[in-house]
Amino acid sequence: xxxxxxxxxxxxxxEAETVTLSCTYDTSENxxxxxxxxxxxxxxxxxVIRQEAYKQQNATENRFSVNFQKAAKSFSLKISDxxxxxxxxxxxxxxxxxxxxxxxxxxGKGTLLTVxx
Amino acid sequence: DSGVxxxxxxxxxxxxxxxxxxxxxRSGDLSVYWYQQSLDQGLQxxxxxxxxxERAKGNILExxxxxxxxxxxxELNLSSLELGDSxxxxxxxxxxxxxxxxxxxxxxxxxLLVL
Numbered sequence: 001x002x003x004x005x006x007x008x009x010x011x012x013x014x015e016a017e018t019v020t021l022s023c024t025y026d027t028s029e030n031x032x033x034x035x036x037x038x039x040x041x042x043x044x045x046x047x048v049i050r051q052e053a054y055k056q057q058n059a060t061e062n063r064f065s066v067n068f069q070k071a072a073k074s075f076s077l078k079i080s081d082x083x084x085x086x087x088x089x090x091x092x093x094x095x096x097x098x099x100x101x102x103x104x105x106x107x108g109k110g111t112l113l114t115v116x117x
Numbered sequence: 118d119s120g121v122x123x124x125x126x127x128x129x130x131x132x133x134x135x136x137x138x139x140x141x142x143r144s145g146d147l148s149v150y151w152y153q154q155s156l157d158q159g160l161q162x163x164x165x166x167x168x169x170x171e172r173a174k175g176n177i178l179e180x181x182x183x184x185x186x187x188x189x190x191x192e193l194n195l196s197s198l199e200l201g202d203s204x205x206x207x208x209x210x211x212x213x214x215x216x217x218x219x220x221x222x223x224x225x226x227x228x229l230l231v232l
Contacts, residue, residue, distance in 0.1 A: 043205060045223035095219065102173030103219035104162040
């Protein structure tokens with residue numbers, strides 16, 4: 001079974017600054033995807049970024065980028081130029097992509113990020 | 118807006134009752150997933166359907182059941198409700214069919230409160 005750990009329950013950052021959220025995972029799988037989802041106060045789950053394990057290049061989506069370290073089983077999210085609208089709970093998630101048709105997401109417990117003006 | 122719709126948004130009911138949560142996936146998506154988010158358990162996978170057939174089960178209670186209809190919408194049925202079933206229930210959909218098409222997009226959720 002896979003586990004996802006987010007060791008920072010809460011973080012805060014000043015508007016326009018950069019913040020990094022940590023995520024580690026445990027798996028014996030070689031093929032998988034990793035995701036970051038954000039959940040703002042509206043409770044909607046919004047996909048932020050996706051990383052395929054077979055890709056060495058780190059994924060980037062505008063102000064969001066990841067640092068994927070496969071050997072260390074680490075997958076951190078960097079948010080640049082933080083904005084007030086980035087205030088949300090951020091979830092790291094793992095999805096196995098081999099050995100069957102169950103592509104369920106396994107989530108960490110989340111990091112609550114507050115962006116201060 | 119992810120394109121996934123869920124109804125109702127809120128549901129308040131009593132213990133012992135039965136409710137049905139509905140989900141319509143994004144246009145073109147064949148896979149539907151159900152997740153439960155609660156304070157003590159976090160986000161947990163319940164069940165997956167692909168093109169009308171059950172594909173995988175997670176930690177879904179026997180009191181809970183689901184189905185996916187020919188038009189691809191899905192319903193999650195919760196019966197003999199207990200206080201502990203109070204949670205936010207999410208539906209997510211993906212294109213499906215292969216591992217490369219399984220990025221999941223979530224609906225807005227249904228907030229269930231059992232009194």
